[in-house]
Amino acid sequence: MGIKPFVQRGRVAYLTCGANYGKLCVIIDIIDQNRALVSGPTTGVRRQPLSFQKMKLTKYILKDVHPTIGDKALSLKLKESDFVDQFNKSKTGQNLKNKEKRTKMTDFDRFKLQKTKQKMNKLISRAAKKISLVSKKAKK
Structure with a gap:
């Protein structure tokens, strides 16, 4: 087994269920042991508390993310870090693309x-x- 990423502010997560399935978000603050405040202004995830069971943590971290950060400042940090392209090039991103291709296949x-x-x-x-x-x- 590989090293599991820690839950921390600025950690990028992939949402695995719900209305935002398949989107990337950033953990802004940790509420308790089961939930975190997340936001993804560039991917369309609004600021909301989500359970850790509904997200998969990635290896990417944004620096200097604090609980009072606004969506504009967060979107600027996301554009600077360019983690969406890095995630799409990663093994997990490639597997998700392949899964999407398989669902669109005809008989x-x-x-x-x-x-x-x-x-x-x-x-x-x-x-x-x-x-x-x-x-x-x-x-x-």
Whole structure:
């Protein structure tokens, strides 16, 4: 397991459920053990308290975020840090893009993908058999 990020002011989080599903926000203040005040002016998340169960913490942190920061100042910090592009390039961002692509696929697209995977698996199994035969001959 990797290192889990800590909950702290300025931590960027990905929302995993609710009306703001799939959007990024910043933790502005910690209310209690279960909730935090979040805001995401550039992504369309209004300032509101949210449960930690509804968000996934990322490795990105904004510096100098305090509880009285306004949406304009926060949006300027977000634009300066350019964390949205960094998140989209990360592994989690790529997985989310792929998941979105899969949900938009038609039946025919899924069929084509299935056939392509079958061809790839046949090629891989043939190559694996050749390698195992060569290694068996080398042992004798």
